[in-house]
Amino acid sequence: MAPTPDARRGSPAAETAIVVPSFDRPQELKECLAHLARLEGGPWRVIVVDDGSTVPVDLSGVSGNINATCIRRANGGPGAARNTGVAAAEGARWILFTDDDCRPRPDWALKLIEAQAGAERRLVGGRIENALPENAYSAASQALANSLTEHHAARGGGMAFFTTNNMCCLRADFLHVGGFDPAFRQASEDRDLSLRWREAGGELVHEAAAIVDHAHRLTLASFWKLHASYGRGARHLHRRLAREGDTRARFEALSFYAGLLARRDPVQAALMGLSQIATTAGYAGAALSEAQTKTQGRMMSDKSNLGAAEPVWCLTCVGVQDDLTLLPHWLRHYLELGIAPERVIVILNAESADAPGIGAAREILKAHGVVRPPEIWIAPYTSGTMWQQRAEAQTRICAPEDWVLNADVDEFQRWPEPLTDCLARAAALGADCVQGVMIDRLARDGTLAPVHPDPHIFEQFPLRGEVAMAIGGTSPVHGRGGTVKIMAARARILPHRGGHSPARGTGASYLYRYPLGSFHEIDDPGFRFSVPTQVDHVHWTESLPARLDRRLTTPGVSPAGAEYGRRQLDHFAANGGGVALDQVTLEGNASLEATDWPGRLAQLRRIGRRKPLTAPLRNRMGPRSQRILAAWRRMLGQNGLRR
Structure with a gap:
């Protein structure tokens, strides 16, 4: 026993x-x-x-x-x-x-x-x-x-x-x-x-x-429908396994099918045979539908159907000491975008295993139906280590061709049409990496306001503007490329530290044909507001100064992060502890127009063709070298040496 x-x-x-x-x-x-x-x-x-x-x-x-x-x-x-x-x-x-x-x-x-x-x-x-x-x-x-x-x-x-x-x-x-x-x-x-x-x-x-x-009471029609669904499910499973590199056939041996008909009365034997015909029809129908979808995707210039066989994940890292007030807003936002609760991956960062925020974060995840237990990372926060944690989780959990939305807990992505339609449009164009521009969210008076449970986070921070570069400026280690983010990419494409660009050697194909950070016009706030894929950045909150102070004293902080953090703190000290609205560019009442999205996408893909002679060199450069080259190009432009 x-x-x-x-x-x-x-x-x-x-x-x-x-x-x-x-x-x-x-x-x-x-x-x-x-x-x-x-x-x-x-x-x-x-x-x-x-x-x-x-x-x-x-x-x-x-x-x-x-x-x-x-x-x-x-x-x-x-x-x-x-x-x-x-x-x-x-x-x-x-x-x-x-x-x-x-x-x-x-x-x-x-x-x-x-x-x-x-x-x-x-x-x-x-x-x-x-x-x-x-x-x-x-x-x-x-x-x-x-x-x-x-x-x-x-x-x-x-x-x-x-x-x-x-x-x-x-x-x-x-x-x-x-x-x-x-x-x-x-x-x-x-x-x-x-x-x-x-x-x-x-x-x-x-x-x-x-x-x-x-x-389970069945009729002839429901019997056929049930076993056809088994065939569709089997095809879905085989496709999932093939995406992960397992192409072995997973059908039963002929001895099993022969055994179905042995020692049975004629009616049951006939129904057994019918069940296998229905299963085969369901499998073949699903395979045919996939082939048609692929063909349509290659032929169309706008979008195709993203089926359930291409899962979409959402991945974030949450510091339990500072970020818990944002977490409920973040979860609601991405669940409303259509991310299934089962496909939300959360890494909880704390400096000690008994930090009370870990339990509070678990309760928030549970309240929003997130089933997957959070990954726990016990260590002082550094950007480099955090992105290593995210890359490891992405590689371990997601299949290579799954879509992954990488979004910090203060990042709220805005898509010009339903998420699955946008990703399908990208896939039809052969893109496997979708970038967007970061648009800063501010309180109405520019103060670093606390985050409350209600109302909606965008009501608490209603202003949209170009703040990061107005305050942080540019330098060889910190440029406008730092305000471009990967919004979605296939799981085989790992983000570089900061999530602004893919890691070197990933061979990404971009929605806008080239990386957004390489566009000449990216320096212009008006151009940035016109890019249809955007990330609303709820960064300018009450906890920001304390977070910056703590991170600046943490060993391993990146040079870009250290320089940018100091400039933010200097700005707050000079402007009453908040953001000086007269020093930043605000969007006003402008908004994304979904009806203009296909045309604007086509226009940006054409703009992306106008590459300078340095484009081949830049494509072989690492992120830091690209930032140095961008600073050099801006210097030439400011001195009238470049049209």
Whole structure:
């Protein structure tokens, strides 16, 4: 017998959360909860995640041996819904998954936990039985799933995957592997999780005594639709693996397909065959759709469709001593841009592991549905080390062709059309790096104002202007290139320190054809305000002087950072502790016009062609050498030596 969970931790039920996603199946959910209420060893904590049902889930009639709560979220698919449930299961040691059309047997939870036994990196899956024997489609569908389980068990080497309606693991391990990939909205999220679980060094253990009865009522049409979705999910998974360099075929051996038809009655054998035709059709349809999208993308001059197979991540670093007031605003902004909470990567920086801000930051992330546990970086802040931390996280977590938004916690990106449309437009033009200009945000009177929870951050800092260069000026180590930022790039393109340009040797292709910092006109604030991709920089806040003082005394501060920081402090000292509005260029009431975006993009790509003779040399230079060359060019212009 497997070892039982450590009794010193209390009863298993007290340390367990059962997560049940639900979408528009109120009767099935009611039946599922009734069976959960009869589980042995309770009371059990049940978290129902209403994935945007037409009629919100109502738990008012639930009673029995469970403590049930409901979380309602916008529809994002069952994988994303399960992630939301796990994020809400604070304090749970074990997580059990089942679906709203399942009926767990009384000893189900205890059997799963007994098999899991508190072992790290152990994913346990139970047995699923068909609860509707009179429904030929349901019987055939479940028989297919069980045949796959039996096939892998018979050939040895462990289970290939577990279905998500009967699964158990440690919550910490689930969070460590990143949870379910929300890009799999219909199917194959279980296969993807199981693969990543193995890649992380985990094991898959089958517990046949942990049984749920599956009451998935099907018709001929829904049977076909279900198995076609399996094919689309498989294609999505294969494409994800191919992007990561794994091009191996992942289809079952012919012996498995032959076994499907053996020892079965003619009706079930026919339905088994039909299921495979539907799966093949779904796979082929998804592959054809991808090919058409690629063809259209090459032919079009404006934009293409960015599918779910190209995930978009958002990555930041937060100093828990100074940045927590901005973090809720930052999270709301990027979630509203369309970043999935599951794809937010946060690095928390503190000088000691017991800094109280770490716990506060975790609570903020939890309140906004961020499932992935934050990366913890304990050390004094320096820009160089911070960008090393970000590059390491980007390389480790993201696939090379994923899009990544790198944004400091005081940076709020502005896109001239929906984010996915902008990235699709960039991809259609062959670009894998999108830069934007930084526009400073100021309080109405220029004071370094505190950041409050409300109102919106842009209402608290309503002025937009060119402040950084007005105060910091330019020098061989600090130029206008420092106010250009990479807004989005493929994950294989790592940012150089500061995030202004790609690291040397990455071979980036830019949306505007050339780096924005190389445009002659970048010196002109009016030109900068006209660039459609912008980053609103909420830098000029109450905590800034203390942050600058601390960073200037930290060993390893960059020369550019030290010089720029001193100039800011000198400006504040000379102007009553704030920004002198008469010394900066304000945008006024100008705003981005989305209708002008395609034309302005085409115009900037034409402007980018007008390169000076030094362009080939500059493309081979490092960032510092480029800044020196830019300062030399500005000197020539100021002395009338360059047109």
